[in-house]
Amino acid sequence: MSDYKHKIGITQGDTNGIGWEVIIKALSHPSMVELFTPVVYGAKHIAEFYARGLEGVEPLHFNICNSAAEARRGKINLVECGAKDVRIEAGRATEESAKQALDALEKASADLMAGDLASVVTAPINKESMQKVGFGFTGHTEYFASKAEGEPMMIMCSDILRVALQTVHIPVDKVAESLSVEKITESLVALRHTLKQDFGVVEPRIAVLALNPHAGDGGLLGSEEESIIRPAIIEATKQDVLAFGPLAADGLFAGGCYKKYDAILAMYHDQGLTPFKALSPEGVNFTAGLNIVRTSPDHGTAFDIAGKDMADAQSMRNAIYDAIDIVRRRSDYKYWSRNPLERFEREKGRDVSMHDLQAAEERRAQKAAEAKE
Numbered sequence: 001m002s003d004y005k006h007k008i009g010i011t012q013g014d015t016n017g018i019g020w021e022v023i024i025k026a027l028s029h030p031s032m033v034e035l036f037t038p039v040v041y042g043a044k045h046i047a048e049f050y051a052r053g054l055e056g057v058e059p060l061h062f063n064i065c066n067s068a069a070e071a072r073r074g075k076i077n078l079v080e081c082g083a084k085d086v087r088i089e090a091g092r093a094t095e096e097s098a099k100q101a102l103d104a105l106e107k108a109s110a111d112l113m114a115g116d117l118a119s120v121v122t123a124p125i126n127k128e129s130m131q132k133v134g135f136g137f138t139g140h141t142e143y144f145a146s147k148a149e150g151e152p153m154m155i156m157c158s159d160i161l162r163v164a165l166q167t168v169h170i171p172v173d174k175v176a177e178s179l180s181v182e183k184i185t186e187s188l189v190a191l192r193h194t195l196k197q198d199f200g201v202v203e204p205r206i207a208v209l210a211l212n213p214h215a216g217d218g219g220l221l222g223s224e225e226e227s228i229i230r231p232a233i234i235e236a237t238k239q240d241v242l243a244f245g246p247l248a249a250d251g252l253f254a255g256g257c258y259k260k261y262d263a264i265l266a267m268y269h270d271q272g273l274t275p276f277k278a279l280s281p282e283g284v285n286f287t288a289g290l291n292i293v294r295t296s297p298d299h300g301t302a303f304d305i306a307g308k309d310m311a312d313a314q315s316m317r318n319a320i321y322d323a324i325d326i327v328r329r330r331s332d333y334k335y336w337s338r339n340p341l342e343r344f345e346r347e348k349g350r351d352v353s354m355h356d357l358q359a360a361e362e363r364r365a366q367k368a369a370e371a372k373e
Contacts, residue, residue: 005037005073006118008254009108012042012081013123016089016097017301018311020050023123025313027076028057028322039068039077039117041104047078049088054309060229067107068116076330098129101345103120105140109147112292119323120144124301124318137187138169140296141287148290153190154299155263155271155288157322158280161271162199162263164191164288175268176211176224184208184232187265188241194288195262197333198326204262208233208245211267215248229267249275273298282314284322293326295319 010027024047025036040047044062062078063071071077082100089097105125108320111117122140128136137143145152156163166187188206195204199287208229212222219226229246236243249266251260252258253275266272276283276298283298297315305311 005033006324006327007039007068007070007071007116008122008320009117010040010109010320011101011120011122012040012046013101013104013105013364014084014093014097014129014301015043015046015086016092016094016102016306017124017126017303018108018299018306019101019123019301020047021054021248021306021309021311022313022316023047024051024054025059025311026316027060032320033074033076036320037071037073037075037077039065039071039079039108039111041081041108043082043084043086043100044080044087045084046082046086046100050062050090053307054363066087066291069114071116071367074273079107079111091303091362093126093129093301093303096145097131098126098133098135101125102130102133102135109144112294114146117325119295121319121323122294122296124299126301126303126351140285140294144287144290144292144294144296148292150290150291151186151190152287153187153194153289154156155191155194155286156276156280156283157199157286158276158283158318159236161276161280161283162195163259163276164263164265165269165272166265166267168269170268172268172270179211179224179228179267181228181232181235184229184265185235187221187237188232188236188243189239190263190289191263192241196327198286199289199330200333201262203242205260206241206243207247207258207264209249209252209264209266209271210246213248215246229311252281262277282312282318283317284319286326288323291322293330295323295326298345 010023060076063075065077065079081104086096086100099270108120112120127268141152141154154168155167167175191206192204195201211224214221216222216225225246233243233245258264285296285298286296297319299315
């Protein structure tokens with residue numbers, strides 16, 4: 001295996017939440033720097049404040065640098081962000097803590113887009129506070145979508161379950177009007193691609209959830225299943241997607257049927273995240289569909305336990321592990337799928353390429369049109 005260690009950026013998130021606690025706990029084991037080169041974006045004095053309150057955890061020794069380009073292998077690197085005199089108020093959402101989070105996020109994204117980071121892992125932010133300091137996005141997913149190329153897709157993933165969302169941060173009463181055959185078809189095609197490229201699934205099986213209770217009960221409880229979701233599944237199938245549904249969410253999750261599928265496409269935020277978090281409390285949020293890799297733990301700022309040494313860091317560890325794995329799988333997929341062999345089909349006793357067949361069909365169509373004239 002190559003001795004190259006990917007540089008993974010980690011943002012501090014809201015400094016009054018559990019971000020620093022889970023970062024310190026996740027990076028405290030010496031073996032972590034053998035897997036990758038950590039580049040943390042945050043304030044050293046805030047990290048030291050939270051480290052003092054952690055029992056049995058050694059403080060992190062940072063290599064201070066100006067950007068990821070200066071990061072050293074074998075060290076936990078820190079890019080200083082935010083004000084030096086900010087007041088720490090663990091458990092409270094303040095504009096000062098949001099500014100710290102925003103500054104770290106902007107510096108990390110700049111290094112990511114410059115190619116100095118392989119991926120970014122984001123600690124939780126408070127969306128309401130972020131709006132007050134000019135963030136302008138409903139979440140990390142939308143923020144990175146504005147920076148990178150591609151159409152973002154929010155995927156929650158764990159060892160036992162992957163859930164993608166058709167709609168993300170919108171009110172529930174806007175969900176139905178946001179669905180269309182075209183959008184769901186595009187999501188299924190994109191989900192199939194990311195399962196192959198980022199998760200190494202050879203031919204994914206995707207379950208598609210219904211919007212209404214009991215999958216609409218034949219139109220009694222809603223028409224979206226028959227007018228939108230089912231036609232989208234049929235169209236996606238024509239594009240080589242193995243999609244199944246629409247399926248009632250309660251039956252799929254409660255009966256354990258989700259284990260039959262490589263991923264599930266949910267129609268709205270809580271439809272997918274509620275069962276996911278119940279079944280996978282240490283899961284990861286992955287922003288798929290972009291030309292960059294971003295993951296995060298699947299929990300929020302948890303202000304109620306901030307500064308109390310109660311936060312479980314496993315979701316943050318998993319977010320780091322997934323970031324490393326996805327970067328490697330994506331690189332492998334690009335390598336192995338380059339210059340694919342051209343498909344051939346037999347016609348009149350000889351092998352011809354699809355290009356030949358298409359050209360022949362075009363010539364036949366042209367001759368037919370000329371004959372009509």
